[in-house]
Amino acid sequence: MSEAVLDRPVRKRRRGHPVMPSRMVRRFQDGHFVERSETIAGECATAIVYNGVSFSVMMTTPQHLDEFAIGFTLAEQIVQHVGEITGIEIEDVVLGVEIRLSIPQGRMDKLLERRRMVIAGTSCGMCGILSIERALRTLPVLPPSPPIRARVVQEVLAALPARQSINHETGAAHAAAFVANDGEIVLVREDVGRHNALDKLTGAMARAALEPANGFLLLTSRCSTEMVQKAAIAGFPILVAISAPTTLAVELADAAGLTLIGFARPSGFNIYTHDYRITG
Structure with a gap:
């Protein structure tokens, strides 16, 4: 899957969005109400930014965000292997978290062209992808493997x-x-x-x-x-x-x-x- 391993440190400037915060709740059980502390799944708005340009905003659990950014970048074929990601910074902002990735200028040029195509197209309503052809991209054919x-x-x-x-x-x-x-x-x-x-x-x-x-x-x-x-x-x-x-x-x-x-x-x-x- 990868031709190189990302070995650069991830810079994090975070006050911290809790992954599993606790909250006092009222629960109805066995015919009566009780007060108790419940653990709740954390969620925050997460922006992915390439070379200073915002690309996408998603709701995520605020944990392993560097790995999320790498996986998303590879899945969207913005780079071909993890070694092309030359830096990652994660910083809390007013309403969530920004993940700032550095990629080669050639990859960025292609991403900007793709972004212009998205803005100019007619939305099909599928996760921000603006045409059926783009949504149903051609997939690689996997080779046979042992059972x-x-x-x-x-x-x-x-x-x-x-x-x-x-x-x-x-x-x-x-x-x-x-x-x-x-x-x-x-x-x-x-x-x-x-x-x-x-x-x-x-x-x-x-x-x-x-x-x-x-x-x-x-x-x-x-x-x-x-x-x-x-x-x-x-x-x-x-x-x-x-x-x-x-x-x-x-x-x-x-x-x-x-x-x-x-x-x-x-x-x-x-x-x-x-x-x-x-x-x-």
Whole structure:
């Protein structure tokens, strides 16, 4: 996935937006009200800025924001590998957080042209992408890869909740996990946004020079078109989601050579495409 590893320090100037703040609440239970402290999933507006130019604003869980920025940058194909990101600064601003990335001027020129095309187009209403052609970009075709055992998928599904610390405290966070073919959960990232969780994971993997082809992707969310696109671009051969895929997600996965699994539970799952990668 990456040709170089980002080894420059991340500069952070932050007062800090809490990841899991606590608040006194009133709860109705067993026929009466009680006052108690609840942990709540943090959320803040996060701006991604390239070479001083704002590109996008999203709502995120304020944790692992450098990895989120790297993953987002790679997923959007603004750079081709993590080594092209020459600096990251994270700073609190009045209403949220700015993540400021430095990229080569050639990449920035292409980004500015892309931004002009977005401003000049007619919106289709899909996450700021302004045409069907841009939304349904051509995906790479994944090469064949060795199969994994069905039992490995089931065991990982049972083990993942213990690794979801934010969701355990709040019940409001999605997770994206990279799992080795032998069933080891290598990395987990969480966020209130399912897309953000996956971008954080791919960012962390790029930084650690982990190859997606050596395992599979596990998502605690529904599997939409965008999730399949991000998985295929990153190079994951298998995507496992605990909820349902959409029809277009299945079509894109099939065309990209991606094994797509949905309705995944420890008790079983559905395989929608390229089932040769899963053995009994």
